[in-house]
Amino acid sequence: PADPAELPTAQLPAVPGAGPRPAELDAREVSAWFGTHKVLDRVSLTMPAGRVTALIGPSGCGKSTFLRTLNRMHEMVPGAALAGQVLFDGEDVYAPQRRITEARRDIGMVFQKPNPFPAMSIYDNVLAGLKLTGTRAPRSTKDALVEECLTRAGLWTEVRDRLRSPGGALSGGQQQRLCIARSLAVRPRVLLMDEPCSALDPTSTRRVEETIQSLADQVTIVIVTHNMQQAARVSDRCAFFLAEAGRPGGIVEHGPTDAMFHSPQDSRTEDYVNGRF
Ligand code: ADP
Numbered sequence: 001p002a003d004p005a006e007l008p009t010a011q012l013p014a015v016p017g018a019g020p021r022p023a024e025l026d027a028r029e030v031s032a033w034f035g036t037h038k039v040l041d042r043v044s045l046t047m048p049a050g051r052v053t054a055l056i057g058p059s060g061c062g063k064s065t066f067l068r069t070l071n072r073m074h075e076m077v078p079g080a081a082l083a084g085q086v087l088f089d090g091e092d093v094y095a096p097q098r099r100i101t102e103a104r105r106d107i108g109m110v111f112q113k114p115n116p117f118p119a120m121s122i123y124d125n126v127l128a129g130l131k132l133t134g135t136r137a138p139r140s141t142k143d144a145l146v147e148e149c150l151t152r153a154g155l156w157t158e159v160r161d162r163l164r165s166p167g168g169a170l171s172g173g174q175q176q177r178l179c180i181a182r183s184l185a186v187r188p189r190v191l192l193m194d195e196p197c198s199a200l201d202p203t204s205t206r207r208v209e210e211t212i213q214s215l216a217d218q219v220t221i222v223i224v225t226h227n228m229q230q231a232a233r234v235s236d237r238c239a240f241f242l243a244e245a246g247r248p249g250g251i252v253e254h255g256p257t258d259a260m261f262h263s264p265q266d267s268r269t270e271d272y273v274n275g276r277f
């Protein structure tokens with residue numbers, strides 16, 4: 001569990017306008033279990049800095065689990081176990097001296113169902129992640145940070161006149177962009193997104209996709225999606241996950257998105273990207 005007291009004040013995100021620095025994530029032979037049930041088997045994948053990597057594959061093949069191993073959320077699940085390494089710009093995310101809260105701050109997460117604090121104002125929602133870190137930024141700094149994050153999330157022009165309205169009053173798509181803004185406030189260098197558009201209508205989905213595309217050079221993005229058109233539109237690279245009957249999930253094939261869609265090397269990839277299973 002995140003212990004705010006654990007966070008060194010010196011490392012708090014603060015300076016609005018500080019240059020974004022996307023980081024590379026490198027998973028090496030990551031295996032994961034729930035109790036005795038092995039759900040991932042030696043998954044290796046490099047997610048390059050400043051690129052969008054899409055994780056695709058049928059339900060239950062371990063995409064969400066893999067995503068949770070990247071920012072140490074997997075270890076929160078009772079009975080969960082893990083083997084292998086995750087490197088964040090070459091640094092082991094699981095190194096004993098590296099705090100779990102650091103991993104969470106450096107590597108943000110956006111979920112399928114938008115989860116702003118519904119009764120909290122839009123303004124306070126953006127800053128909610130900072131509260132956890134005990135930041136006491138002056139009001140002017142907070143204002144600038146809120147504007148910056150809402151702008152980066154593509155929501156500023158829609159909400160600038162009602163920052164004191166509750167987050168729950170926004171549409172689903174706006175709520176999801178608010179959650180993206182909230183993630184950005186702690187200045188993550190990687191953003192993990194687990195089917196961020198699955199609960200949204202097509203128009204809202206487009207807006208979130210535009211946000212993803214505009215963020216891509218500022219923060220490394222790893223996105224799980226069931227929508228092949230979406231993977232094709234937003235990602236630079238794709239990894240196709242599959243769990244074959246009774247076996248743990250693994251990556252069948254990965255590479256540049258274009259190649260995955262137009263010249264897949266494996267017949268299972270070809271079948272999947274063409275909607276044949
Ligand atoms: P995906 O995101 O690709 O649909 P998941 O990572 O959610 O796949 O699930 C992979 C496997 O792990 C599935 O067999 C699922 O039932 C199992 N699983 C997921 N979460 C848990 C959990 N909290 N406890 C036990 N088993 C789980």
Ligand code: MG
Nearest residue numbers: 063064065224
């Ligand atoms: Mg999932």
